[in-house]
Amino acid sequence: MIPVAAPASQLPQAGPLPNSLQLTPDGRLQHLLTVEGLSRDLLNEILDTAESFANMNEKAVKKVPLLRGKTIVNLFFEASTRTRTTFELAAKRLSADVLNINVSTSSAVKGETLLDTLRNLEAMNVDMFVVRHQQSGAAHFMARHVEPGISVLNAGDGRHAHPTQALLDMFTIRRFKGDFTRLKIAIVGDILHSRVARSQIHALNILQTGEVRVVAPHSLLPAHVEDLGVHVYHNLEQGLHDVDVVIMLRLQRERMEHAHLPSEHEYFQLFGLTRRRLHLAKPGCLVMHPGPANRGVEIDSAVADGAQSVILQQVTFGIAVRMAVMSMVMGVRGS
Amino acid sequence: MPEIASLLDSMAEQARSHFEQRGIEQPIVVGIHSGGVWIADALRQRLGYTRPMGKLDISFYRDDFSRIGMHPQVRPSELPEELDNEHILLVDDVLYTGRTIRAALNELFDYGRPASVTLAVLVERDGRELPVAAAIVGTHLELGAAEQVKLRGPDPLRLERVQLEDGA
Numbered sequence: 001m002i003p004v005a006a007p008a009s010q011l012p013q014a015g016p017l018p019n020s021l022q023l024t025p026d027g028r029l030q031h032l033l034t035v036e037g038l039s040r041d042l043l044n045e046i047l048d049t050a051e052s053f054a055n056m057n058e059k060a061v062k063k064v065p066l067l068r069g070k071t072i073v074n075l076f077f078e079a080s081t082r083t084r085t086t087f088e089l090a091a092k093r094l095s096a097d098v099l100n101i102n103v104s105t106s107s108a109v110k111g112e113t114l115l116d117t118l119r120n121l122e123a124m125n126v127d128m129f130v131v132r133h134q135q136s137g138a139a140h141f142m143a144r145h146v147e148p149g150i151s152v153l154n155a156g157d158g159r160h161a162h163p164t165q166a167l168l169d170m171f172t173i174r175r176f177k178g179d180f181t182r183l184k185i186a187i188v189g190d191i192l193h194s195r196v197a198r199s200q201i202h203a204l205n206i207l208q209t210g211e212v213r214v215v216a217p218h219s220l221l222p223a224h225v226e227d228l229g230v231h232v233y234h235n236l237e238q239g240l241h242d243v244d245v246v247i248m249l250r251l252q253r254e255r256m257e258h259a260h261l262p263s264e265h266e267y268f269q270l271f272g273l274t275r276r277r278l279h280l281a282k283p284g285c286l287v288m289h290p291g292p293a294n295r296g297v298e299i300d301s302a303v304a305d306g307a308q309s310v311i312l313q314q315v316t317f318g319i320a321v322r323m324a325v326m327s328m329v330m331g332v333r334g335s
Numbered sequence: 336m337p338e339i340a341s342l343l344d345s346m347a348e349q350a351r352s353h354f355e356q357r358g359i360e361q362p363i364v365v366g367i368h369s370g371g372v373w374i375a376d377a378l379r380q381r382l383g384y385t386r387p388m389g390k391l392d393i394s395f396y397r398d399d400f401s402r403i404g405m406h407p408q409v410r411p412s413e414l415p416e417e418l419d420n421e422h423i424l425l426v427d428d429v430l431y432t433g434r435t436i437r438a439a440l441n442e443l444f445d446y447g448r449p450a451s452v453t454l455a456v457l458v459e460r461d462g463r464e465l466p467v468a469a470a471i472v473g474t475h476l477e478l479g480a481a482e483q484v485k486l487r488g489p490d491p492l493r494l495e496r497v498q499l500e501d502g503a
Contacts, residue, residue: 028404045407052392055411061445064395327395331404 021143028332031143031152032325034161035202043206047171050324054171054317056093066327067096070127075117076155077103077133082291082315083155083165087130090322099126114138115145122147127330129153136160136195151329159195165290166199168321170207172314173245176286180207184282186239187230188215189249189271189298192222196290197249201228215239217271219261236271240280247288248273251298264297274300278308286310336484336494339457342473343374346455347381349471350424353453362422362453365389367439368410370428370486374457377492378426387415396438418447424471428486430456433467458484458494 019038022031029042056062072091076084084100091098101121112120114133121129128151131139136158143152156162177183185204191197191214204212205228214225215233226232233239240246251267261267278285287299287309295301304311354362361384366375372390379388394409425439436454443449455471460478476484483497 049405049409052395052409052411055413058414059445060447063445065441066395066400328405331400 021140024332029325029328030332031139031154031329032163033139033143033152033154035163035166035199035206036161038206040206040208043167043170043203046167046321046324046328047174049328050167050171050317050320053093053323054320056320057316063093063095065095067091067094067127067330070094070096070330071125072096072098072128072130072326073121073126074098074100074155075121075129075131076101077131077138078156080132080155082318083132083162086315086318087153087155087164087322090319090326093319094323094326096127096326114141118142118145122150126150128326130155132156134158151332153325153329156195159193159198161199162195162290163199164318164322164325165196166203167325168314168318169200169247169288169290170203171317171321172288172310173286175313175317176310177244180204180209182210183244184211184213184242185209185245185247186213186215186233186243186281187247187249188236188239188273190220190251191216191225191249192220193252194249198228200247201230205229213239213243215271217261236273236277237280240277243281243285245286245288246273246278246281247290248293248299250290250292251294253294253297264294268297272296272298272300273303275302275306278303278306284308288314291315336496337474339492339494342457343377343381346374346457346471346473347378350378350382350453350455353470354422354424357422357451359422359451361386362424363389363416363418364424364426365391365414365439365443367425367427367435368392370457370488371426373486373489373492374428374455375424375426376489378424378455389414389416391439391442393435393438393442396442398434398438412442414446418443418449420448420450423449423452424455425452426455428457429484430454430459430467430469430472431462433463433465436467437465457486460484 022033024030074084074087088098129142130153131142132155138157139152139154146152154161154163187197187200201212211231213231213233215236217234285308287303289299289311293299293304295304363386364375364379364384366372368390375388390413392410392412394406427435454469456469457473458476459469459472460476478484481499483499485495485497487493487495
């Protein structure tokens with residue numbers, strides 16, 4: 001366990017976070033900690049801005065000078081490949097300087113607290129923290145304690161939230177399917193442990209999605225999940241019927257020991273996405289996965305690599321969405 | 336305010352002779368969002384140009400980003416053709432400080448290395464802060480420091496004189 005400045009009981013709990021922390025008094029984004037509570041207009045503004053960055057790949061020079069002279073710290077207390085590298089690439093394409101700090105190589109393992117780490121990095125005049133931490137509320141904690149003018153982006157905190165992942169998923173859905181109000185979207189798998197699912201559900205609700213379903217065995221659903229405004233299915237065939245988008249979640253294998261499930265094989269039999277099952281969804285239904293995918297556990301390779309899969313496009317769009325968020329929070333500080 | 340159609344006619348005439356003198360058959364027309372795109376479109380029609388038009392949104396290249404932040408309605412830039420070794424006709428509505436044009440040039444050069452860039456503007460006014468000049472000009476307007484001119488459009492296009500509030 002990584003020591004943090006406050007004991008776990010004093011850390012902010014997962015749940016509604018006050019927008020007073022992530023928004024300026026005039027409603028602009030200064031930190032991104034959670035999707036929860038953001039307005040539909042603001043979400044659309046992020047997606048529209050990302051749309052402009054997504055077109056940048058046509059340029060010979062895939063860079064804009066927007067964040068020239070800014071220093072961004074990727075502070076990762078938990079393993080990540082996709083998220084950290086796409087945040088890094090996003091920062092570099094905005095011309096910022098990037099510092100990657102992984103906990104295994106930092107002094108946090110020697111007992112330095114999160115607050116000490118924060119103060120030391122602030123002393124190096126950095127402008128933004130991208131933070132991933134195994135404890136829910138860690139990004140919130142940092143945002144409360146950073147100097148004014150420094151932004152904090154949540155790159156995943158415990159089981160709580162992973163807002164940029166949810167935003168890039170919304171971007172992907174909007175690109176391929178357009179208007180959310182006409183869509184039926186199913187999120188399938190380990191909802192219980194998934195900060196991604198939680199952020200996705202909030203984002204889909206804010207964008208007024210026609211119908212949001214969660215599909216999972218009882219043991220992988222949080223209590224009172226219906227309160228989030230989703231339809232609950234325990235049968236994949238029924239849950240897939242007539243959907244426009246299916247989002248598969250990674251079965252968090254490390255949790256399997258805790259007897260949530262009998263075996264991976266049995267899980268695949270019941271909840272694995274196969275071609276045969278995908279036929280139950282609408283023709284042209286998008287297949288999404290935040291990665292890393294466990295092939296043969298939650299998704300069959302033929303589907304993950306199939307024509308309806310947009311899993312790799314999600315990765316590409318993730319760069320544009322992170323560029324949008326980074327430039328929006330940095331654009332606020334001078335005003 | 337002057338009538339736009341006659342300004343556009345004059346600009347088209349200037350452009351025709353400008354490119355003829357240089358032996359350039361058809362440059363790529365690139366408009367700067369939003370007013371510049373409207374003017375670029377009108378010019379292309381008058382000149383009978385058939386190559387697809389480019390559009391630039393210079394929000395990501397502005398030099399006042401750290402002061403005023405991200406424009407909430409940034410649109411994607413679209414450049415349908417390779418710019419390398421091409422002649423470019425860059426079009427904007429109003430030329431004032433020259434900072435927009437600097438940003439547009441920086442963005443253009445991130446797409447490639449054009450053979451030349453010619454600047455055309457509907458209106459130019461005094462107040463340059465950078466060494467920028469237009470080769471093709473619809474009209475020159477004398478405006479007070481507290482005045483601005485804005486192009487409204489796209490249909491119909493019209494120029495509007497705007498009085499800035501004190502201290503703006």
